[in-house]
Amino acid sequence: MQSFYSQLNKSHEFPLRGYIDIFEKTKGGKMLFTIVSVYMLFTSITLPVINYYHAKRIRNGYFDDPLSSIQFFYKVLNTPSLVAELREIAIKEFSVENVLFWENLQLLQKMVARYQIEYKKAKESGDERNIAHYDFDNYYQQLYHSNSIRTPSIDESSYDPSMPVPKELLPYYTSFYYMFIDFNSPAVVNLLGETVKRIFNEMCTYPTVGMYDNAKNEVVEMMFSSIYPILLDKSKKHLIETIG
Numbered sequence: 001m002q003s004f005y006s007q008l009n010k011s012h013e014f015p016l017r018g019y020i021d022i023f024e025k026t027k028g029g030k031m032l033f034t035i036v037s038v039y040m041l042f043t044s045i046t047l048p049v050i051n052y053y054h055a056k057r058i059r060n061g062y063f064d065d066p067l068s069s070i071q072f073f074y075k076v077l078n079t080p081s082l083v084a085e086l087r088e089i090a091i092k093e094f095s096v097e098n099v100l101f102w103e104n105l106q107l108l109q110k111m112v113a114r115y116q117i118e119y120k121k122a123k124e125s126g127d128e129r130n131i132a133h134y135d136f137d138n139y140y141q142q143l144y145h146s147n148s149i150r151t152p153s154i155d156e157s158s159y160d161p162s163m164p165v166p167k168e169l170l171p172y173y174t175s176f177y178y179m180f181i182d183f184n185s186p187a188v189v190n191l192l193g194e195t196v197k198r199i200f201n202e203m204c205t206y207p208t209v210g211m212y213d214n215a216k217n218e219v220v221e222m223m224f225s226s227i228y229p230i231l232l233d234k235s236k237k238h239l240i241e242t243i244g
Contacts, residue, residue, distance in 0.1 A: 067232060067239060073224050075243050076231075077102060082242060085235065089227045097187040098219050098227075101180045105216055107143050108172060112209050114139055115166050116158075136168050161210020170207065177203055181215065190222065191215050 066072060076082045083103065090096040115136070122130040165173050180189050181199055195214050202211045232239065 065232075067236065068229075070220075070224055072243070073220070073228055076228070076239065077220070077223075079242060082231075082239065086223065086227055086231055089230050090223075093227055093230070095222070095226060097180065097189050098223050100187055101189050101219050102216070102223070104176060104179065105212060107140065108169075108176060108209075108212070110143055111136065111140060111169055111172060112163075115169055119166075131168070134168075136172075140172065159210075161208060161213055163209045165207040165209055165211075169209075173207060173211070174203070176212070181212075189215070189219055191218055 076086070083099065087096060087099045087103075090099045115131075118131050118134045119128070122128050177199070179185055180187055181191070181196060182188065183196075195218060199211055199215060202208065
């Protein structure tokens with residue numbers, strides 16, 4: 001029994017001696033406390049400040065680049081091949097609904113442009129009711145399944161966001177609402193509550209062709225700040241070659 005306690009004391013002798021040495025060398029633990037305090041100060045204050053200024057420098061460099069402007073980003077959004085690349089990035093970033101919102105809104109705007117053309121033709125023929133003979137559903141399917149089809153776009157100078165949605169196009173605007181705006185939508189986008197409320201009220205009272213414009217601006221801002229930097233970092237040279 002005695003030999004057991006003797007071995008036990010010997011087994012604890014070195015660790016105990018080590019602790020005593022550390023205690024003496026750190027002057028009763030004061031030096032160790034100082035070192036730990038300095039480390040905590042560095043990690044909690046100094047390091048975050050360094051990271052902040054590093055991130056700020058990168059961000060400033062990003063926004064100083066002409067390719068990083070919102071104007072250039074709109075050029076990207078109006079280039080189908082680049083939108084496809086954005087979509088691939090958005091899938092990986094779990095935000096593909098934003099790109100789908102943009103693509104489908106472009107379809108709506110092209111439908112409006114087509115309606116204006118067909119309405120003008122019907123009016124010139126002397127009977128505005130002739131517009132009812134145009135197959136908008138077939139035209140929509142062509143737009144949906146082909147990026148290469150030559151389609152008219154709304155002239156900014158003639159675009160009137162307060163124009164009532166024609167009854168021929170209302171089903172497409174309604175479908176868009178239940179796809180991207182309604183809270184229970186399968187691909188609902190993250191919009192401000194007041195934006196959603198405004199769209200809902202307009203949909204129920206007096207829907208206009210520009211009812212989704214504010215939502216579009218919000219979605220573009222989200223894509224510009226989230227997935228576009230990834231595309232720019234990965235394919236900057238490709239963007240320049242594609243857009244010029």
